[in-house]
Amino acid sequence: TSKAIAEWAKSNLASGARVISDGLPAFRAVTAAGCQHEVRVAGGKKPKDLPEFYWINTVLGNVKMTLSGAYHAFAFGKYADRYLAAIAYRFNRRFRLDALPERLLLAVVACGPKTELWLRKKAERAC
Incomplete structure (x- = not known):
């Protein structure tokens, strides 16, 4: 609205x-x-042909492919927030892909150990 x-x-x-x-x-x-x-x-043109929409079309295409490809067999409704958070994490670090493994390792260490029960619950707040 x-x-x-x-x-x-x-x-x-x-x-x-x-x-x-x-x-x-x-x-x-x-x-x-x-x-x-x-x-x-866009009128008669396809949105992919308009340079103004290049990045948004790329982002939407990548999200759609990721969700339909990797997560189609899982309960999307139950874990949607986690799937989208993983996509956002990679997208926000797309210009420094070489640093992604190190940053992910630092995030895991900063989060600390968690129980299986905690992992199964929906995380309502960050580590």
């Missing part, structure tokens, strides 16, 4: 940020956070 987009924009976007959307009317609400809104309607 426009209200949800406006609230999200106020807490997550810097004033003056340029927001490019596909023309969904709710995205006009980013202007309430002081952002500039540009509409790029």
Whole structure:
């Protein structure tokens, strides 16, 4: 909804940020956070042919492939937050893939040992 987009924009976007959307009317609400809104309607073109949407299409394609490929046999509804957290962890470190194993090891050490019961529960907070 426009209200949800406006609230999200106020807490997550810097004033003056340029927001490019596909023309969904709710995205006009980013202007309430002081952002500039540009509409790029694909029209007859495929979104993959528009350079403005290259990264978002890449991200969505990677998430879709990861979820449908690696996690299709597991109870996605039960573990969705963990799957998406793993994707976000790798995505946020995509420019330093060489450092990924070391950073992961440091995160594991900082987290410390956990019981099987703890591992099976949904983690509501970070280690």
